[in-house]
Amino acid sequence: MFDLIIRRARLADGSLTDIAIHDGKIAALGDVQGAATQERDLEGRYWLSAGWIDSHVHCYPKSPIYHDExxxxxxxxxxTTVVDAGSTGADDIDDFYEITRAASTQVYALLNIARTGIVTQNELADMNQIDKVGxxxxxxxxxxxxxxxxxxxxSSVVGENGIQPLLRAKEIQHENDDLPLMVHIGNNPPDLDEIADLxxxxxxxxxxxxxxxxxxxTPSGELRASITRALQRGVRLDVGHGTASFSFEVARVAIAQGILPHTISSDIYCRNRIDGPVYTLAHVMSKFFSVGMTLPxxxxxxxxxxxxxxxxxxxxxxxxxxxxDLTIFDVKEESCLFIDSEGQSVSGEKQLMPLAAVVAGQWFITDEGKKHHVFDL
Structure with missing residues (x-):
């Protein structure tokens, strides 16, 4: 007996499948035979994927600058899963952890190398903030x-310290089992070439x-040589849309050259969720139809x-x-005006509409699902 069977789900490649869940794990896929405590039939109308992971968010509620629930x-x-990207450092990470235990969403953290996290905009302007032991x-x-x-x-974060905080971050990384290191890039100094080469x-x-x-x-629209070298070494590209960090034109030119992101993330927090241009991860994902990417x-x-x-x-x-962990969604074929972080707009023809999330086998109807009365029992 399964806990849940989802019937006739449409996958990103267009095929249909059943999915059976037991004890918080996927138990079977394909033409599933057997009974379950609960069944949901998507009738081939709705799409399903593994649970969406937003690998760059800000959701420490007590952060004075970037916060959300x-x-x-x-x-x-x-x-289904969010990864907070440096809202907290060693000083507040335990409090953040305790808060997240009450969430239905699965929450993980990238620890800011500055012990205070993002309490101010310039947390790495003082090298004393970087406490390896902490x-x-x-x-x-x-x-x-x-x-x-x-x-x-x-530049606004590191002040006069230039590349020094990144050198320290690499030391910290090597001293801690080579944990993944996410590096935010923005205005220089330090120059992107200097960052990428490290x-x-x-x-x-x-x-x-x-x-x-x-x-x-480059100004001529080619990928910087330092980024080419970094990609060849296995460095990964994350979107991190945010309020000030996504350009349709840069994305379009890069993707046309085959420079696709490894991950699409929102850099969401309360303000850019409410006022835009982020709104939701689904909204950010939908923008990539307009710059040359496919649903898969x-x-x-x-x-x-x-x-x-x-x-x-x-x-x-x-x-x-x-x-x-699963996400059930619809792909709406309707026009929508998308705006990037530069204030430029693009008219899109497709929108992703998340309808439900399944976390460790537990079903949650989304805001959109409730609004459109999808999966009402």
Whole structure:
């Protein structure tokens, strides 16, 4: 007896499948025979993927600058797992962990190398904020929660310290089992070439399609040689849309050259969720139809590619034994005006509408699902 069977779900490649869940895990896929405590029939009308992972959010509610509630940006919008990208450092990570235990959404953290986290905009302007022992102890206390570290390497954050905080971040990384390192890029100094040349396999460049002068493209629209070298070494690209870090034009030119993101993330917090241009991860994902990506490519960026990059084993894949984290959604063929972080607009023809999230086998109807009375019992 299964706990839940979802019948006739449409996958990103267009095929249909049944999915059986038992004890919080995917038990079977395909033409599932047998009974379940609960069944849901999608009738081939609705799409299903592994649970969406937003690999760059800000959801520490007590943060004075970038904050939100995990479920508000998580299961209520079809996202089963969120990864907070450096809102907290060693000082507040334990409090953040305790708060997240009450969330239905699964929450993980990238620990800011500055012990205060993002309490001010310039947390790395004082090198004394970087406490290696504090980071090491926090990682030891919360190994299942802290899954990487975060360094914000733009001029407004590092002040006069230039590349020095990144050198320290790499030392911290090597001293802590080579945890994934996410590096925020923005205005220089430090120059992006200097940043990219320090990164190694598995490191993540976030805000990869920002429109600032210190961006991944040269003035002539070619990919910087330093980024080409970094990608060849196995460095990963994360979107991290945010309020000021996504340009349609940069994304379009890069993707046309085959420079696709490894992960699509929102960099969401309360203000850009309410006022835009982010709104939800689904809204950010929908923008990528307009810059040359397909539905399977987009879904890959929030499922197995996100899980692989952050070593979230058991997530991001539809296979027996994997965590029963699923997102059920619709693809609306209707026009929508999308706006990037530069204020530029693009008219899109497709929108992703998340209808339900399943976390460890537990079913949650999203805000959109409730609004459209989908799956009403």
């Amino acid at each position: 995990a479920d508000r940006i998580g299961v209520w919008t079809g996202v 980071v090491r102890d926090a990682v030891k206390r919360l190994p299942g929660f802290i899954i990487g570290i975060k360094a914000r390497m733009s 990164l190694s396999s598995g490191d993540i460049i976030t805000h990869c399609y920002n429109g600032k002068p210190n961006r991944v493209l 490519q987009i879904i890959d960026c929030v499922t197995h590619q996100a899980a692989d990059g952050l070593r979230l084993h058991g997530k991001g894949r539809l296979e027996p034994g994997a965590d029963a």
